[in-house]
Amino acid sequence: MRLPESEYDSNPTSPDFHPQASSSSLSPSPKANGHVANGYGNAINGSSKPPRSPVARVELPGAAIYDDSYIDREEYIRLVIQSLRDIGYIESAATLEAESGYVMETSRVAEFRRCILEGTWNEAEHALERLGVAEDDGLWEARFLISQQKYLEYLEAGKTALALHVLRNELAPLHTDPEQLHPLSSLIMCTDVADLRQKAGWDGAHFSSRRRLLVNLQSYIPSSLMIPPRRFVTLLDQARLHQISQCIYHNAPLTSRHFSLYADHTCDTDLFPRITTTILQVHSDEVWSLEWSHNGKFLATASKDKSVIIWSVGVYHPFAVGCLAWSLDDTILLSSSEQYIKMWNTESGICIRTIEAHTETVSALAWVPDGSGFISGSQDRKINLWGSDGKQRDSWGITAIRITDLAVTPDFTRLVAVGESAKDPTLPTPRGDSNTASTASRNGNNNPTPSAPRTPEHLMILSVSLGGQLTSVKISSDSQYALVNHAPDEIHLWDLFTGRLARKYTGQRQGRHIIRSCFGGVDGNFVVSGSEDGNVYVWHRDRAILLDVLTGHGSGSVNSVAWNPMNSQMFASCSDDFTIRLWEPLGGGADGESSSRLAHRMADDREHESEASGKGKGKSREPWVGEASCEHE
CATH class of the missing domain: 1.25.40 (Serine Threonine Protein Phosphatase 5, Tetratricopeptide repeat)
Structure with a gap:
């Protein structure tokens, strides 16, 4: 909107305005009541009058800022005036109003x-x-x-x-x-x-x-x-988000170091974790599962050789070990073996408690988001809720599926469980109210189906039935998406808010084995999965583009992958070839701690701890391998 000519003569000259000074040398007026943002201060709300001549109004032809542009000059200038006021350049904003003839807002506004x-x-x-x-x-x-x-x-x-x-x-x-x-x-x-x-x-x-x-x-x-x-900033943020959506390898935090207004954003593909920097070779049989601690400093692996290794503390089971779960403070590690659940003190390697409440293999363990306890799921079709002390607090009773995996959303509103249909004509009638846990089973259709097993009050239930075999589930950090491995040869991304399939990822091989996938990257931008062909597959999450097929593991399946929660440029994979591989960018990651630095720091920490205890032999023989172990009784 144009500033009327009559206002020029009625506006007093600002005492801080110097007509011969450049824009950068103009001194901003004092802030009104300490407020300048968004034009909210009294002194910058239309009450800061443009200076009298010598600033002359500039008349330009056309309504657009450039001959070949669709951007309206008046809108553009008014947004520039608003931005100048927001960041404190009050006199510059007033000068621009005088020179352009446009005002940010009328006196009525x-x-x-x-x-x-x-x-x-x-x-x-x-x-x-x-x-x-x-x-x-x-x-x-x-x-x-x-x-x-x-x-x-x-x-x-x-x-x-x-x-x-x-x-x-x-x-x-x-x-x-x-x-x-x-x-x-x-x-x-x-x-x-x-x-x-x-x-x-x-x-x-x-x-x-x-x-x-x-x-x-x-x-x-x-x-x-x-x-x-802050309309101009909003437009710049929208442009930045668009550029991120076009950068399929985007894996950088939102800081000024990674974004500039001078050039379009793109991530260097050399900074993507695709190189094996460390190979961990201690297990004597197939490695089935692995999980990073929440602080990203330790990695737990579970193997068919009946051992769990926390790099660097080893613990043992009488049977092959299936799944793992770290407590929120990383002091307790849960592991399962057949129908047993073990709770381990991660500092001492001592087994705190052995739990036997299921009658078949425990296939899933997950801590609840507030750290007050954990949930177990089993092939016996039971889901149990446990306190952090290992005592049972509640149970969902008998479900309609033989559970292969489960997860709780970070916002603590949904439980997602996947598995195979029990196909049992004697299934009991579900108990409880209309609330249900989010389950995906093998009933052969893609429609949400009601299921109401008894649940704790704080969890909602939404049951979705799918065809095919479902082997694992992971939840996105915003609680919106569930990543489900779906044999044969597909990974599904389910929108939990709408109950609909959002994406499919294909290329990997999964037919007979349990493969566990994960989200990865600074914003969960990637989907990563192992495969029965011995490779690791990486997709862009939102565009479902296959970005890389990473080779290096030997023969047999790559069974599980896990992205380091504190280092967006490091993830781990484990395989039937008895090894665990750490993947990083060429030359190490740009953020977080590289595997070599982490390995040596962990070794130094253990040496320091042992010296402090008077033993003096705490340094491990290999940097990522611990000496402490505990036999299963």
Whole structure:
């Protein structure tokens, strides 16, 4: 919007403006009340007047910023003015307004903004009407938001009578659904300010609530009148996200070191983990499973040779070891062997407890996200919930599938279990309410099917039945996706929010063996899987493009892969060739700790610990191999 010519003569010259100075030498005006962001400060909201001549208005031909561009000059200049004000270049913004003839916002918008931020609510409603917001544009909804803020501020100030007046005479007439008013009316009973803020999800009049109100009111005012906050930055963020989506090898954290406005973003493929930097050769038989500790410093592996090795602590079972799970603080490692579950102290290698509650092979172990316990699943069709002390707390009873794997979403709302249909005509009728755990079974259709085994109250149930054999499941860090290995020769990505198949990944070989895949990379951008052909396969998660087939393992299946949770450029794989391989970029990773550095540090740590204990022989013979072990009784 153009600045009227008449305003030039009426605007006082800023005392800080020097016409001969360059833009970078202009001194910004003092911040109003400490606020400049988004044009919210009093001194920068249309009240900071452009300087009088010698700044002359520049008239340019056309409406676009370039002859071959579709970008409107007025919109562009107004966004630049907003950005300059946001970051504190107040005089530069005023100069640009004078030179271009465009203003960021009219005096009416500035007045409305001031009324909201200063809490002059009657004036705010009048200012809203002067902006031309009509009933069709949501005038009543906007008034409701203003009255709600007024109501909460009266309660905060202890003015209960005034708050009650607002509730009865302003909020109630504006809202047709009494059920929506009930939570607000119940706030009158709050005993103190902290209780009020907690129940209302509101931080008070003198914090950020008025600014959030202004953002919420923005949706009712045309953006051409009132520009959304930080609009230029939003556009740049959108451009960055688009560039990331086009970079199929993207594996860099969101820092200024990895992103520049001067050039389009692309990740160097040499920084992708595709080179074997370490081979761990201690197991004497097929290695079936592996898991990183949460701190990324230790790797646990389980083998057909009846051993679990925490590099560097070894523990032993009487049978081949199937699955592993670290506690959240990495002090306890769970392992399963046949129908037994063992809890190990990872520092001493001592078996804390042996649990025998299943009647068939325990096929899945998972700690719950709050660390209060863990869940076990078995081929006996049972899912049990255990406390962190190893005592059983609950059970789902008999499920409809012989469980091969399970996982709990990080937000602790869903349990996802996969397996084969029990095909038992004597299956008991499921017990409990309509809540169910997310399960995928082998019933031969792709439609969500109801299943209601008894569950703890905090877990939802959503049952999905699939054809084929399902061998493993992993959950994305945002709790939205489940990655399911689906024999033969497919990996499925399921959207847990919609209950629909989102992607398929193909190329690997899986027919007879249990293969465990994982998400990987800085944002879970990749899907990684072993294969019965002895290779490791890597896909781009969202585009389902096969990026690499990594060779190096010997004959037999690559059974499991695991990405280091603290190093986005390192993952591990284990194989029937008795080995574990660590994969990193050529020359080592750009972030985190390389395997060689980690190996030597771990060895030095163990030597230091042994010397401190008086033994003096703690350094391992090989850097990644520990000496401590404990026999199964």
